Amino acid sequence: MDFAIFGVVWLGASALAEWGWLHICRQSLGCLISNEGILAYHAFNFVTIVLLPIFLFVSGLIVFALLPRRAGDERPPHPCECPSRPTFASCWSVGTIAANLLLWLHPTVFDMQKIFAAQLPANNRHDLVIDVTARQWEWIFSYPQYHLRQTVNAAGLDELVIPVRRPVDFRLRSADPFHPYDIEADVIHSFWIPAFGIKEDVIPGETRNEYVMATQTASYRTNPEVRVQCAEVCGPGHPWMEAPVRIVTARQFRAWIHRQQRWQRSRASR
Amino acid sequence: MAQHVLQPSSRKVQVMPPVLRGFLWAGVGFLAVNALVATLWPGFGHPWTTEVSLTLGWTAALAGWLLGVGAYEEVVLPLFGIRAPIGEATGWRRYFGFATDHKVVGIQYLTCSAAAFLLAGMIAMAMRLELTSPTLFFFRGSGQYLAAVGVHGTIMMFAVATVALVGGFGNYCVPLMIGAQTTVFPRLSALGLWLIPAGVLTVAMSPLLGYWTTGWRGYEPLGSQDPGGILFYYLGVLAMAWSSTLVSLNLVTTIVFCRAPGLTWPRLPMYVWGILTITLLNLLWLPEIQITFILELLDRLVPLNLFNAAGQPLAQLELFWLFGHPEVYVIVVPAFALWNEIIPVMAQKTLYARSWAILGLIVVMLLSGLVWAHHLFTNMRNAEMIPFSFLTEMISVPTGFGFLAALGTLWRSRYRLTTPALLVLMSLFNFLIGGMSGVYLADPPVDLQVHNTMFVVAHFHYTIIGGMIFAWIAACYYWLPKMSGHLYNELWGKLLALWIFLSFNVAYSAMFLVGLEGMNRWVAAYPPYLQSLNGIISVAAWALGAGFLLHAAHIVWAWRKGPPAPDNPWNGRTLEWLTTSPPPPCNFAAVPVVTGNFYVYGTDVPPAATHWDRFQQQRETQHPVSGSAPRLQAATRWGFRLFLAIQLIPFIVLLALRYELMGAYVASQVNQRLGMGEDFFMLCSLVSLWRALAALPRQASASINRRLHCSLGLGILYLALLTCDGIHRAVPVGTPYGGLFYTTLGISFGYTVIGLFVLTATVVRIRRGAIPGHDPWPIQAAIWYWLFQGAVAMATNLDFHWL
Numbered sequence A: 001m002d003f004a005i006f007g008v009v010w011l012g013a014s015a016l017a018e019w020g021w022l023h024i025c026r027q028s029l030g031c032l033i034s035n036e037g038i039l040a041y042h043a044f045n046f047v048t049i050v051l052l053p054i055f056l057f058v059s060g061l062i063v064f065a066l067l068p069r070r071a072g073d074e075r076p077p078h079p080c081e082c083p084s085r086p087t088f089a090s091c092w093s094v095g096t097i098a099a100n101l102l103l104w105l106h107p108t109v110f111d112m113q114k115i116f117a118a119q120l121p122a123n124n125r126h127d128l129v130i131d132v133t134a135r136q137w138e139w140i141f142s143y144p145q146y147h148l149r150q151t152v153n154a155a156g157l158d159e160l161v162i163p164v165r166r167p168v169d170f171r172l173r174s175a176d177p178f179h180p181y182d183i184e185a186d187v188i189h190s191f192w193i194p195a196f197g198i199k200e201d202v203i204p205g206e207t208r209n210e211y212v213m214a215t216q217t218a219s220y221r222t223n224p225e226v227r228v229q230c231a232e233v234c235g236p237g238h239p240w241m242e243a244p245v246r247i248v249t250a251r252q253f254r255a256w257i258h259r260q261q262r263w264q265r266s267r268a269s270r
Numbered sequence B: 001m002a003q004h005v006l007q008p009s010s011r012k013v014q015v016m017p018p019v020l021r022g023f024l025w026a027g028v029g030f031l032a033v034n035a036l037v038a039t040l041w042p043g044f045g046h047p048w049t050t051e052v053s054l055t056l057g058w059t060a061a062l063a064g065w066l067l068g069v070g071a072y073e074e075v076v077l078p079l080f081g082i083r084a085p086i087g088e089a090t091g092w093r094r095y096f097g098f099a100t101d102h103k104v105v106g107i108q109y110l111t112c113s114a115a116a117f118l119l120a121g122m123i124a125m126a127m128r129l130e131l132t133s134p135t136l137f138f139f140r141g142s143g144q145y146l147a148a149v150g151v152h153g154t155i156m157m158f159a160v161a162t163v164a165l166v167g168g169f170g171n172y173c174v175p176l177m178i179g180a181q182t183t184v185f186p187r188l189s190a191l192g193l194w195l196i197p198a199g200v201l202t203v204a205m206s207p208l209l210g211y212w213t214t215g216w217r218g219y220e221p222l223g224s225q226d227p228g229g230i231l232f233y234y235l236g237v238l239a240m241a242w243s244s245t246l247v248s249l250n251l252v253t254t255i256v257f258c259r260a261p262g263l264t265w266p267r268l269p270m271y272v273w274g275i276l277t278i279t280l281l282n283l284l285w286l287p288e289i290q291i292t293f294i295l296e297l298l299d300r301l302v303p304l305n306l307f308n309a310a311g312q313p314l315a316q317l318e319l320f321w322l323f324g325h326p327e328v329y330v331i332v333v334p335a336f337a338l339w340n341e342i343i344p345v346m347a348q349k350t351l352y353a354r355s356w357a358i359l360g361l362i363v364v365m366l367l368s369g370l371v372w373a374h375h376l377f378t379n380m381r382n383a384e385m386i387p388f389s390f391l392t393e394m395i396s397v398p399t400g401f402g403f404l405a406a407l408g409t410l411w412r413s414r415y416r417l418t419t420p421a422l423l424v425l426m427s428l429f430n431f432l433i434g435g436m437s438g439v440y441l442a443d444p445p446v447d448l449q450v451h452n453t454m455f456v457v458a459h460f461h462y463t464i465i466g467g468m469i470f471a472w473i474a475a476c477y478y479w480l481p482k483m484s485g486h487l488y489n490e491l492w493g494k495l496l497a498l499w500i501f502l503s504f505n506v507a508y509s510a511m512f513l514v515g516l517e518g519m520n521r522w523v524a525a526y527p528p529y530l531q532s533l534n535g536i537i538s539v540a541a542w543a544l545g546a547g548f549l550l551h552a553a554h555i556v557w558a559w560r561k562g563p564p565a566p567d568n569p570w571n572g573r574t575l576e577w578l579t580t581s582p583p584p585p586c587n588f589a590a591v592p593v594v595t596g597n598f599y600v601y602g603t604d605v606p607p608a609a610t611h612w613d614r615f616q617q618q619r620e621t622q623h624p625v626s627g628s629a630p631r632l633q634a635a636t637r638w639g640f641r642l643f644l645a646i647q648l649i650p651f652i653v654l655l656a657l658r659y660e661l662m663g664a665y666v667a668s669q670v671n672q673r674l675g676m677g678e679d680f681f682m683l684c685s686l687v688s689l690w691r692a693l694a695a696l697p698r699q700a701s702a703s704i705n706r707r708l709h710c711s712l713g714l715g716i717l718y719l720a721l722l723t724c725d726g727i728h729r730a731v732p733v734g735t736p737y738g739g740l741f742y743t744t745l746g747i748s749f750g751y752t753v754i755g756l757f758v759l760t761a762t763v764v765r766i767r768r769g770a771i772p773g774h775d776p777w778p779i780q781a782a783i784w785y786w787l788f789q790g791a792v793a794m795a796t797n798l799d800f801h802w803l
């Protein structure tokens, strides 16, 4: 009897929760606007869909224990009574192993395959290369294909501008370009654009690549998640180690490149 | 019976209160050594202190502190064969001194943890105040905020989360639950306790030396650039890690050797299983993190250039998390065990799937060392991600067995909803959320987004506060009648439980959201769009803090003024309920005999009895039972060997680092002649000791002493050559290779100094008339120590000088 009541309540609550998740809260992971971010977003939602009934099952059993035993429950429970003895334990183990295997295969392995494929050199011949240098505490962006050494906005702050739907190869280094011989110069940072849904640590003495593609235009001004944010503590300046990002159309990007090149020339001649 | 229960010595000499004397000796030690070093080796900025003088001064202070609180009379003098001039304190004074009763030590640990929790909790409240505003307004600078984060995290981890249920309830309950009358190494555990206040104070004082910014993980190369405060982080953690090592050594040996007759492994109580598994983890990983911190400390002082661009920064991250992940299981496994300890008692119902639950604890322990790299998904090659995410996801299967047993027992039970019972259910629920948020983190694509955001901070607070701290409070209420003989107020207990449950869940569920919206960790300032959620978190966090304070007040009140409790208020069946509440100093009037399963209800046959006759029978017919002298002797030997074995771990880490850094260094020429000389003296010294050992059964004091002298002299020669090797500097210092070389030399040096000290003490002991043949163990131990560390020194020497 208890078993049936619990089962019905649990199934009902799970259905309700899944509906609520799919229709109300599914934007929880934030607004993600890159190919990698969209993978993370779908993975997040899939994991939630699997976990919700499990969560309700366990917490339901906990709540069930809190309910006072009904007076009409004439048969006093035998002290050894368990939910149909070993069957429950076996089902439980098989169930948890199955759920974990499922979650490992999908999303983890499937997604990783896609990410690995996106990183193959063959798929990145025509990327826009952006050299990212992290130093305490500044992000420096340079565009070697356009001979731009450091891009800044009108206020003179470092600025990252990315054309939409074009694969980008970020080359990440942690070093101080102003003291290149100091081996103790820099520390670990982490290159993170919250709206892109991916981050990669930047380690002194290593060069790493991160491949992403933005899927829609956006700007820090309208969406504060479109920013570069250091995500690994790197000293007192860490909270402010950020830079605004703009994702623009190809045409706007070309115009921006020209402007930057003009500025660079005028700075050089000064 | 109970010949080993310590008799207070009759000759009492009045001394200063131990804690006061400890402070005094620590202060004197610090000032003297600091002044000496700063004078001999001036420079480095400040006229009175340098980082070197601070480190050595601190070491002297720690020694002074430990000697002052009682190690002088209770450890050092006995080593030399001198009887301690004072006995142990009685009454409340026991709690403020060197206490060998495991129950006193347990309560001391609990008190220390509670005080540390209060201190680090106050810091958390200040952090939450800062985070109500998107700009810096409360702390004086971002560095100060980050130092607060570091002090909060370090104290919470090393003095609360890994201590309260191990040093605290582990010390108090485990011997009672296995029917032992004492622990195997009571003096070691009395000593270890006082390392906790030393460590907490050290870490708490660290901001005086400058605001360090790394947080509790001390990532390099940031650590070696940080202001001086990080020095006290390394040193404080070293002290606290030693404390946990000693606790683990003592409890593991006690569990293996001092179980009551009939308490076979399958009958072992759940909580004891939990403690057994995590003490093994501690013994494996604490030495590893200690050597890592020593390397970081040296890297900072010398520098060694091991962990910056010249060496390998990732090596430090890996060494940290190799320890760090097992550490988190050291925190929660005792909580898992507590659930299944308390639930069957409160339900008066047979524990469901008990063997699964035990299996779960053991498999979690085994897997915990294999999942650590999930902290480094942002630093990983693609091929490594898939196996580590697999193992991480799979660890939820054995974890689930703890839930399985708890839920199966709860099903259709008449659960008595007392305060501990309620808190256990809350712990289950909170840990469910903590664990499920971990499933997201195990998926690399999601983790790459939420790693190092407040989502992770919420995740680990859910597991630690939600799982472990709630279980800790449940245990406080559950065992309060046992420890104090008083009951708490049920209404207040439940109300306060509800209070912390609600405020905790509001605060930390909002913290998940703020992380998902893009708030990263270690920030005193953040983009303004995150402010409203942060406000909610802060208000709920303050309510949570107040709730913890009220619980503490309620427990203290109940301890002193609560209604008197019967001996067994919950009708529990484990052994600790078989004795009076609070238990007498020797725990049990008669050693209990276990005849059944503690977790089976519905039968009238008790699982254990204290029938003196049957105990007597057992003693005559069976192998030596727990608590008897031969058994204790065997336990001492076993524990000592375990201690020697874990001394190997630092050398293994150094070796592993050498191979990891192979690409980063050019092996340079070491002085082979010096190395040959070192090995020669060490070998001779070993041979001479070996012959002393062989002479022991013949009881020939004079010849034994002669050989001991001989090996002492050879040992000093060895030490001299080792010093030459260090001064000679054949290997350049500032290189990774040099760093590892000199660190290995230094550790050999330290071990040798300890070995020489113990050997000297033994010689003095024999001089003073100790007859080696009568009580051979101290001499054997000294010799074994010397043999062991000599062999290790020679092996590493060989490795460096010739391989």
Ligand code: HEM
Pocket (backbone or CB within 6 Å): B121, B124, B125, B127, B128, B149, B150, B152, B153, B154, B156, B157, B160, B161, B214, B215, B216, B217, B457, B461, B464, B465, B469, B520, B521, B522, B523, B541, B544, B545
């Ligand atoms: C009393 C309620 C508590 C509050 C309000 C609180 C709050 C916080 C906050 C705001 C942070 C900083 C997060 C960041 O920016 O990285 C933090 C970090 C941390 N907390 Fe707590 N905390 C509490 C209790 C605890 C407890 C009980 C433990 C463990 C026993 C704990 C362990 C940690 C650790 C290990 C860190 C990470 C420190 C680091 O990044 O170095 N906290 N806590």
Ligand SMILES: [Cu+2]
Pocket (backbone or CB within 6 Å): A189, A190, A230, A231, A232, A233, A234, A235, A237, A238, A239, A241
């Ligand atoms: Cu940073």
Ligand SMILES: [Cu+2]
Pocket (backbone or CB within 6 Å): B324, B325, B328, B371, B372, B374, B375
């Ligand atoms: Cu971990």
